[in-house]
Every structure is written in structure tokens, then in C-alpha cells.
Amino acid sequence: xxxxxxxAANPQGLKRVVIEPVSRVEGHGKVTLLLDDDNRVHQARFxxxxxxxxxxxxxxxxxxxxPVIVQRLCGICPVSHNLAASKAMDMIVGAQLTxxxxxxxxxxxxxxxxxxxxxxxxxxxxxxxxxxxDSEAAKRNIVGVAAAYxxxxxxxxxxxxxxxxxxxxxxxxxxxxxxxxxxxxxxxxSLEERDYLLKDVEQMIAWSREAVELIKKxxxxxxxxxxxxxxxxxxxxxxxxxDGALDLYHGGLRARDEHGQSIFDHxxxxxxxxxxxxxxRSWSYMKFPFIRSRGREEGWYxxxxxxxxxxxxxxxxPLAEAERKIFxxxxxxxxTQATLAYHWARMIEMLHCAxxxxxxxxxxxxxxxxxxxxxxxxLRGVGVLEAPRGTLIHHYRIDEDELIVxxxxxxxxxxxxxxxxxxxxxxxxxxxxGQQLTEGLLNHIEVAIxxxxxxxxxxxxxxxxxxxxxxxxxxxxxxxxxLAKNSxxxxxx
Amino acid sequence: MxxxxxxxxLTVPFRDGQTIMDAALASGVxxxxxxxxxxxxxHGSCKLCTVNVNGRNAASCTMPATEGLQVLNDTAELNDERxxxxxxLFVEGNHLCPSCEKSGNCQLQAVAYYLEMMSPHYNHFYxxxxxxxxxxxxxxxxxxxxxxxxxVRASRDADGKNVFGLTGRGMATTLIVNSASGRLGDxxxxxxxxxxxxxxxxxxxxxxxxxxxxxxRRIFDHHSIKDVQTGGGHE
Numbered sequence: 083x084x085x086x087x088x089x090a091a092n093p094q095g096l097k098r099v100v101i102e103p104v105s106r107v108e109g110h111g112k113v114t115l116l117l118d119d120d121n122r123v124h125q126a127r128f129x130x131x132x133x134x135x136x137x138x139x140x141x142x143x144x145x146x147x148x149p150v151i152v153q154r155l156c157g158i159c160p161v162s163h164n165l166a167a168s169k170a171m172d173m174i175v176g177a178q179l180t181x182x183x184x185x186x187x188x189x190x191x192x193x194x195x196x197x198x199x200x201x202x203x204x205x206x207x208x209x210x211x212x213x214x215x216d217s218e219a220a221k222r223n224i225v226g227v228a229a230a231y232x233x234x235x236x237x238x239x240x241x242x243x244x245x246x247x248x249x250x251x252x253x254x255x256x257x258x259x260x261x262x263x264x265x266x267x268x269x270x271x272s273l274e275e276r277d278y279l280l281k282d283v284e285q286m287i288a289w290s291r292e293a294v295e296l297i298k299k300x301x302x303x304x305x306x307x308x309x310x311x312x313x314x315x316x317x318x319x320x321x322x323x324x325d326g327a328l329d330l331y332h333g334g335l336r337a338r339d340e341h342g343q344s345i346f347d348h349x350x351x352x353x354x355x356x357x358x359x360x361x362x363r364s365w366s367y368m369k370f371p372f373i374r375s376r377g378r379e380e381g382w383y384x385x386x387x388x389x390x391x392x393x394x395x396x397x398x399x400p401l402a403e404a405e406r407k408i409f410x411x412x413x414x415x416x417x418t419q420a421t422l423a424y425h426w427a428r429m430i431e432m433l434h435c436a437x438x439x440x441x442x443x444x445x446x447x448x449x450x451x452x453x454x455x456x457x458x459x460x461l462r463g464v465g466v467l468e469a470p471r472g473t474l475i476h477h478y479r480i481d482e483d484e485l486i487v488x489x490x491x492x493x494x495x496x497x498x499x500x501x502x503x504x505x506x507x508x509x510x511x512x513x514x515x516g517q518q519l520t521e522g523l524l525n526h527i528e529v530a531i532x533x534x535x536x537x538x539x540x541x542x543x544x545x546x547x548x549x550x551x552x553x554x555x556x557x558x559x560x561x562x563x564x565l566a567k568n569s570x571x572x573x574x575x
Numbered sequence: 576m577x578x579x580x581x582x583x584x585l586t587v588p589f590r591d592g593q594t595i596m597d598a599a600l601a602s603g604v605x606x607x608x609x610x611x612x613x614x615x616x617x618h619g620s621c622k623l624c625t626v627n628v629n630g631r632n633a634a635s636c637t638m639p640a641t642e643g644l645q646v647l648n649d650t651a652e653l654n655d656e657r658x659x660x661x662x663x664l665f666v667e668g669n670h671l672c673p674s675c676e677k678s679g680n681c682q683l684q685a686v687a688y689y690l691e692m693m694s695p696h697y698n699h700f701y702x703x704x705x706x707x708x709x710x711x712x713x714x715x716x717x718x719x720x721x722x723x724x725x726x727v728r729a730s731r732d733a734d735g736k737n738v739f740g741l742t743g744r745g746m747a748t749t750l751i752v753n754s755a756s757g758r759l760g761d762x763x764x765x766x767x768x769x770x771x772x773x774x775x776x777x778x779x780x781x782x783x784x785x786x787x788x789x790x791x792r793r794i795f796d797h798h799s800i801k802d803v804q805t806g807g808g809h810e
Contacts, residue, residue: 142706144714146785151674254790258673261789269789454787483708483760484782 085379087507090116090125099519104128104528106206106223108158109538113506113527121517126510128503128531130368130538137489145174145463145480146264152476152491153258156540158201160258161194161249162469162494163540165331166476169465171264173352174480176457182450183266188331189442190252190261191467195330196286196435197245198470199387199428202535203293204238207425210529211300216522234296237289241432244279244286248439251275266454276443283440287401290433294405297429301422305412312421312505312512312530315340317373317383318392319497321468324348326395328434330468336393337373337383342417345373351466354475360492368538370499371492382500385472386534387427392417397430399437405430421505424533469494471535493540505530580644582626595635595646596624605801606648607657607686609664609775610723611636615732618724621664623657623686658690666697667746669704669718670776676785677777679793683721685800700746707752709760712782713771720750720778730770738764750778 090096093116102112110132116125136155140148149167153160165187172179179187209222212231221229228235246256251271253259261267271279301308317340321333334348335357346357360369361378372381383389392413397403409418409426418427442448465476472494479488509530514523577588580595582604589598594617599606610621619637626635627647635646647653664670664683672678704717722741730738742751754761764770771779790796794803 144706144708144716144782144785146782147674147676150676150786154673259790260786263786268787485706485708 087123087126087510088503093125096124099524101524101527102131104531106209106528106532107536107538108156109536109540111531111536111538113531115510115514121515121519123507123510123515126503126507126527127365128499128506130366132538133367134540137491140486140489143486145171145478145484145486148478148486148489149262149264150258150260155491155493156537157257158537159194159198159470159540161190161253162467162474163476164253164259164262165191166465166467166469166474167478168262168264169332169467170463170476170478171465172266173463173465174460174478175265176459177265177455178457179266180450180452180455181447182270182452183454184331185442185445185447186252186267186270187262189271189439189448190249191331192435192438192442193245193248193252195245195470196290196432196439197242197249198535199432199435200238200241200245200293202470203297203425203428203432204235204241206535207532208234208238210525210532211297211425215526215529216520219521219525222525237292241286241289241293244282245435248279251279263454265456268453270450270453271448273449276448279439280443283436283443287433287436287440290429290436291401294426294429294433297426298408301426308422309420310512311526312509312533313419314421314501314504314508315419316501316504317345317376317381318389318417319373319383319385320390320393320473321351321466322348322394323398327398328390328394328396328431329398330390330431330435332467335466335473338393338417339376340419345375351475352464354464354466354477354492358475358492360496366499368496368499369492371497372500382504383497384501384534385494385497386424386470387431388418388424389472390468391427391430397434399434399441401437402430402434405433421508421530421533424535428535471495471537471540472497493537495534495536495538495540498534498536502531502534502536505533578640578642580640580642580646582646582648583650589640593640595626595628595633595638595640595644598640599635599648600805603805604648605805606635607654607689607800608636608804609682609686609721610725612725612773615725615728615773618728621660621721621723623660625653625656627653654690658687658692659696661687661690661692662694662696664721665692665695666699667702668720669701671718675719675777676780677719679790679796680788681777681795682775682800683719685795685803688795689800702746704749707759708782709758710762710764710782711760712766713759713764714780714782715750715752715759716778716780717750718778719776721776722748722750723775725773725775726750726770726779729773730764730768733769736763736768736770738762738768738770 096116096118099115104111111130114127140151149164152167153164155163205224208227213222250256253261319337322336323329323333335351336347337345339345357374358371359374360371362369372378397406461480463478467474474494475492477490481487506527509526513526579586579588587598587602606624608624610618617636619634624635625632629645672684707715727739730736738753740751743749752759752762
């Protein structure tokens, strides 16, 4: 676990290769490589080039507005932000959720993860997995998949639609609804709505099983290649339920090191800052979190499906649990470290979501009328859940007038920042180092990034620490001029 | 035999003392408006209700109806001008419908939909305006104020309190409150006051109710502002 290849010792004279934009991911990012005349890699970085700034511009807004504002972070996983913020606001209003409210939120969240995982696997990742990483670029997309594998593409569209329908019926809209409010929810399901969702749930479970089989077949056909691609070892972090089960909505934080040993377990997420720190680096708008006790060099970690399936003791739905055991056995019983195993873990989770949705739909609490609760107010709220891409932390402070004075968002993709950079560097060394670059080879870099399903638009909020900088560099790599604009709008050298 | 005017060719009766707006609303004819509320004295400031009366433009909320007036209302030219006025209201303040708790119940948003406003068209001013959340039961978000003075009128004429007033001119116009500290929490405003209920936008909101009405059950989710204001009166 080092920072090799993050910064070239002597960048002068090295040629710069840029992959921009990185495609088939959410948001905007680029990869830069510095190569010498023999195409040896000296530096590889995954940059996040967009800036969102939600942490700053919600300051001064009423706390109850925040769950609706921050869901605009993303069009793919808005429910996750809405719910994480709502959990934080539950703490501010002192709520103990009613069974109806908690189960409706859980249903909404399972629908969210189901549709997001389906989107990623079928639309974004399957072209690489089905056609090959260096296959013809013009066909390496969802349109190509629809032409060559129409049933698979159709299932992807239908699974996503089903998840979106759950979101619509629990929040009022397929994207950016208002279902969760501080202390609960604003509607329950009607009998007709529940029956409408029940009608197709068996089919969703069946298709999710087929998706797991598909990724197992793809993976199993070339196990050594898939295990070795962009391989590195790291810590993992996720929420787990009290009994160690996978839980996407609530739990305690669990982190394990690169050898599977516990770093911390069942940590109350309301004290997350005792365990996680964030580092700012000058070349990225995305912060670099690390586990405090291990320091920045040894403490970076991965989150998301791979972390969750590795970290949990079991999955509380039978079909997904059976698949977890197969996954675990494939990895030799310990934590699976392979970058591309993210896809496999993601599909196991999608199956868990479909099963979990079916289970919840048979629970009459979804039809209840006790929607909101309140208790003793607090000036601080922390909400954490497992978003599709990993652990999502929302932390707010309000003043006596109930306006936001401070916010900290550690978004799933942010946790994976160092890990994605590491994957890029491993692939650069494995496949590009010393080679004549081709589009197919460069796509290998993107394949490694895509495995994490990064959402770059979600992840860039810090303001006040990273100035906007422009550098004028000559052919020899020497900086001739430099202009920086700070967060206060002042320009200077 | 009652006196009448015509609006877009339709014969509309009126009583002495009624404005064109009064007569129109009484007959179910919608003239777009924001600063007008039948419960309060006309203000004539938003100009959305401008109609053509015998060849000249006039604010229908202040123009008395007189026998035989020929009024043009729902014309492309007038609606183009109304749309431009609404667009200017949007860019002059900070109206962020996607996260606003008034969304779906907001007359500004509803009238923009009615006038088929597809974009703000003009550059946003992004003014810096203060949010006053000092009152335990009421939020004053000046970002959403359109200076219609309905709260000013309601507080003065219905509540008898004079809590609100406008100060400054042009772009410097500001809604101020009547307390030594300048904070809403130090005024005599009560949650039950009429002034809190008449805001056509989300500038004055009761606390504790945000987003409690689900999408699909809000006032304008299934009805246009025309239907609501000619059928069921004001919200």
C-alpha cells in the first residue's frame, strides 16, 4: 500500500497521455499518464475535474430542506443522499422512526440500489465484460449489447424500471422525489400500489439470479485474468447489522485490513470522525479519506459491493446468501481483493435487493398510517447508510434558528478515491507499461475505474481549500507562469 | 338589467364598484395575477393582470369595470408579455423550485407553467438575500419574495399588526419586519396570522409542514392555476 506512480520524480520531458472524459461512469473525470520515450509509465492519476460544492451552498438553509436539496447531487442515486440526509435530520428532530416509516425507507432504498446496480452492470459494464476490453469501440456500448444480446439488454432495462417504480411509489417521483422527511416519511403504500409491485417481483428475482450466473460465467471463464486485473490489496469498510449481516440502510461501521483482520467493528457512525480522516491533495477536487489509526499511507480503503460482501458475516436473504458463499469459496475463504470482483459482488447485492423487496412487500407495516415521529431536538445530525457505491456519510450542524452552519459529506466514491487511483496504476503497469498505446489498451484503464462504479458528480464538495489553478508549461515541462483563483474569488500567482 | 363588459368576446356582468378582475373572477374568467387577492385592496404592482381595455393596456385588478368595456385578455401578445414578467421575477430572486418546499403549491411556479415558461430566458441576478428563521413557527426566506406586499396588506388590514413593510428602491428593495432587532422572531407575528397565509410564493412558510404533502397531492399537481383560482378561489 504505497503511493508509487502518483507523482513522477522528474516530469520534465515526459509525454502526457490523457483519457478524457472517462466514459461509462457517472460524472466527469480524466486519467493522465506521464510516459517516457520507451512508453514506461512514470505517473498515473485519476482526476475528478468537476466541482459541485454542496457542502458550502447549503449553509444558511433550513435543515428540513436539506434532504431534498442534496439529493440533487445525483440523478442515479438521489434516494441514497435523500435518505442519508433524512437520517441525519431524524437525529436533529430526535425521532425514533415508526415501523412504517423505517420499512418504507428501506423499500425505497432497496429499489434504489436495485436500479443503480442494474444500470451499472447492464448499461455501463456489460459491454466490456461481454465483448472484451479491447473489442471494437463502436460496438462496446449498450446499443451493441442490445444488438448482440437482446434478452440481456431487455432484462437490464426492466430491472432498472422496476427499481424506479418502487422509488416513484414511495417518494412521488422516479427521480428526486420527496418521500423521506425529517422524522419519517410523507406517504405509505396503498394496497393497489403494493399489489402492483408484488406482481413483478418474482420476475425481478429470477432475472437477478440470471445476472449473477452471467457474471459468474464471465468471471469463471478466465479466473486468473479477472483475478489479476488491476489487483491490489487494501482495507475494506462497510456498515454491518448488529448480528454481522449485510444491511444497506443501517448498522455499525466495520473495517478490516488487507489481511482480513479487524481494525474496528460495530462503530457508532455518529462518531465517524474518530475513525476516518480526509486528506486534500492539490491535484483533485475529491478528498482522500483514510482510517485514522493506520495513517494516510496504510489507512486507505475500499467501500461498495466488494467491501460489503467481503465484510458481512452473512446476507439475510437465502438466494443471495448462497451466492455469497460461492463467492467466498472462490476467493479462498478470505476477503476477495480482485478489482473486477466488484461486478460479481454487485450482482449478488442486486439479488439481495430483489429478495428484500419481496420480503418487505409482504409486510403490512408498509400500509400503515403512523408516518412521522419527533423527540428531543439536537443541533447536530449524522446519517450514514450504504449507497449503491458504498458507505455514504452526511454530517450537519445547525444553529439555534435551525439553519445549517456546517456540512460534511463523505460520499461513497470519495472513499474509493485512493483505491481507484491504485487500480489505474496497477493496470498501467500491467498492460500499458512499455507498450505502444492503443484505444483498447487505454480502455483497460477505464475498465478498472468502472469496476468501482464511481459517481464523480456526487463526490466533489470541499471548498476553500483547493484553489483553481492554471499553469503554463513549456515543452520541457517547466512551469513558466501560474495563476490561481482562491475560493474567495481573489486571483494571485 | 345588469351592466356588462366583454372579455375576449364573452359577455361578463359586473356590479358597480367591481374591477375588471373582480368581474372576471366572478364569472370564472381567469386573468393571470400574483399580487392580487380578492380579500385585500388591489395593489397593481405585479402587472401580470394587464389587459387591453378599449385599445389601451391597464391593470385589471385596479381598473374599475364600466358599462361596455371591450377587454382583451387571453391573447398571444399579452401572454408573451406576462411570460416575460414572470421570467424577470424568477431571475430577480432566487427561486429554486426543485428543492423549494412550496413547489406544487406555489402560485409563481403555477403561473409560470400556465404561461408555458420553459426557461428563465434572462440571466439570473443571484442576489444575496437574507433568510430569517428566528421565529419559532415561521420561516421568512427573502430569496423567494416577489414584493407583492400581500403580507404587508394582510398584516396591516386583517391582522392589525403592521409587521411587514418594503424598504429601498429598485434592486435594493427589501422586505423588512417591524422589530427593533429587525428579526421576525422579535415581532408580534403569530402563526395563525393572515399575513402568513397569503404569500403566493415560499417567502413566508409555516415551519414543520415542509414536504408533508406528497408529490401528487399538492394543489397544482393535477390542476392549473386557472382552474384553482376560478373554481376554488385562492389557496
